Amino acid sequence: DSGVTQTPKHLITATGQRVTLRCSPRSGDLSVYWYQQSLDQGLQFLIQYYNGEERAKGNILERFSAQQFPDLHSELNLSSLELGDSALYFCASSVGATSGNTNTGELFFGEGSRLTVL
Amino acid sequence: AQRVTQPEKLLSVFKGAPVELKCNYSYSGSPELFWYVQYSRQRLQLLLRHISRESIKGFTADLNKGETSFHLKKPFAQEEDSAMYYCALSGGPFSGGYNKLIFGAGTRLAVHP
Numbered sequence: 001d002s003g004v005t006q007t008p009k010h011l012i013t014a015t016g017q018r019v020t021l022r023c024s025p026r027s028g029d030l031s032v033y034w035y036q037q038s039l040d041q042g043l044q045f046l047i048q049y050y051n052g053e054e055r056a057k058g059n060i061l062e063r064f065s066a067q068q069f070p071d072l073h074s075e076l077n078l079s080s081l082e083l084g085d086s087a088l089y090f091c092a093s094s095v096g097a098t099s100g101n102t103n104t105g106e107l108f109f110g111e112g113s114r115l116t117v118l
Numbered sequence: 119a120q121r122v123t124q125p126e127k128l129l130s131v132f133k134g135a136p137v138e139l140k141c142n143y144s145y146s147g148s149p150e151l152f153w154y155v156q157y158s159r160q161r162l163q164l165l166l167r168h169i170s171r172e173s174i175k176g177f178t179a180d181l182n183k184g185e186t187s188f189h190l191k192k193p194f195a196q197e198e199d200s201a202m203y204y205c206a207l208s209g210g211p212f213s214g215g216y217n218k219l220i221f222g223a224g225t226r227l228a229v230h231p
Contacts, residue, residue: 003161041223042124042224043204043219043221044221048218092162106152107164107219108163109161109163111161
């Protein structure tokens with residue numbers, strides 16, 4: 001499967017802990033986006049990387065950080081976890097910095113990583 | 119501020135009935151609007167985009183700049199249309215790119231036999 005892959009699929013941890021979510025983009029895609037979906041909320045944009053560099057930032061908490069590595073995979077680090085951080089974290093990818101193939105605005109999503117903070 | 123509002127959390131219809139999923143947006147420039155769909159146990163995927171003026175799986179959506187709306191419509195719902203639908207907005211290629219897609223909270227469409 002050459003689609004967007006995210007690991008782990010599920011993660012349960014305690015408050016105060018730190019976790020790392022990993023995302024591998026589609027083959028050939030240079031941009032990676034992270035979104036957070038809390039219960040009954042839409043997808044909240046966190047951050048975007050393009051070819052290793054931060055491209056756009058949303059309402060990402062200071063306790064959260066991300067990076068994109070030379071092989072284009074990305075990691076989202078969540079630290080000092082709180083109960084409210086429990087959510088589904090989606091990664092998406094696109095070819096360019098302008099998201100989507102031929103500037104069509106299409107993002108390709110992973111299945112998400114479900115984080116539960118107890 | 120950029121915002122996408124989907125006023126209905128759940129829309130329940132019978133097979134063959136018309137469907138309209140509402141989406142309103144707030145954006146100061148000229149946005150690009152999209153509908154994404156997530157079927158059960160599948161990934162979120164693009165359904166259609168307003169710039170293409172296309173009909174996908176019988177769905178259409180017209181951008182109404184006066185009413186700042188981008189409602190998704192289908193004349194005759196099918197059971198396989200049951201899914202979660204998200205309206206999304208971006209600034210388009212002349213505002214720094216499509217970088218951020220701003221999503222609404224989503225509407226669950228349930229089509230009953």
